[in-house]
Amino acid sequence: MSFISSFSFMSQYWMMFVQGVITTIELAIISIVFGFIIGIVLAILKKSKYSILSIFAKAYIGFIRDTPLLIQIYIVYIGLPMIFDVNISDFATGVIALTLYSAAYIAEIIRSGIESLPIGQFEASLALGMNKWKMMRDIILPQAIKNILPALGNQFIGNVKDSSLVSVLGITDLMYQAQTVRGSTALGVQPILVAAAIYLVITWILNCGMSYAERRMSVNDIR
């Protein structure tokens, strides 16, 4: 049996990969959206003048960034039902773990975006009588977010790839489906190669979309 023809299993199992792709993209989108919201909050908490809030944000970000995602997934998987005494679906568990994970990274991205703005933007806002909240909402965050869109895009691509780890929870994402197909077909590496190719295509499409968006946005963007 040649190597090429060993991929003939795809005619029977392609639907499983499609389902896997959908789940993977769902995981990535939901976790980037909620991660972004929590990330903004964390970035602002980190700058808070109340040291308890900034210490919390720093400790949280440090913990997430300095421990493996797989461990965080298990902590959420085992810990959440213990704390809240509710049944959370595996999918929700995966979403929560990925969200908590990407929020820490996004918080740092947002912080760098805020710090990259000229100090004059802050001073002009304050000198016009804006309070910190209005300054952040109207002047600082819109500019910061525009500056960090490339980094956010990279984080999204990271989320697509990192979501493969939640397959350990039995979530039927692309990685899990590949493993299932491996089991059903008794093939060694082929289903994994298919999954790798699909991940590659997804990230390639996302990269193209990002560079297109960047080019569009930089048209009238000379300071």
Next chain:
Amino acid sequence: MISVKNLSKNYGNNKVVKNVDLEVKKGEVVVIIGPSGSGKSTLLRCLNLLERPNEGTIKFNDKNIDINMKDVKSIRTKVGMVFQQFNLFPHFTVLENVCHAPVVVQKKPRKTAEEDAKKLLESVGLGDKKDAYPSSLSGGQQQRVAIARTLAMNPDVLLFDEPTSALDPEMVTDVLRVMRDLAQHGRTMIIVTHEMGFAKEVADRVVFFDKGKIVETGTPKEIFDFPQHERTCDFISRVLHVI
């Protein structure tokens, strides 16, 4: 209008402003001159509490301003500031730059704010630029928008922090013309500048500032033609020599 007593500002052990007294009357144009790094910008920034003074009192319209107060909105809307680097908001159009603060800070109805903003832009000669973005304007135009933005809050006092220092020479005159216009209309202004010709012409009073202190203050004639202190003589002879 503004009365400053014994104002000091230090960064760590570095005293930048040392026990300064300054009185500015309504309608008066006070120009602060002095060498770079003498603390004159810091003094200016203490007046709208952008920098918190370490000690001293600021009286505004005979009311004491708590230099540590949290709610600074009241003073910042009455004391407008124009910056060296313009600091326009690049993601807003010119019109939005001017009417944003009146709408969100002073709660003016948007329509009124826009009407007022258009009038202000006309008055600084930029009525036709209202829909442009700051990045498409020259430095002189940006600074005039910034002046309009400050005026939109209808402040009692205008602070200018080296408003022409970041401009190409040919842009300076446009900005100075707007400022001269404001002075003639009786605006109270405190101006930090290196434009000695402008200071001579427009100032009611010139303050020579050096090493965190007011060395000498007087009419433009007194300061430029008959300076009393050695430091003032030295500085004046140097800058006038350049001109």
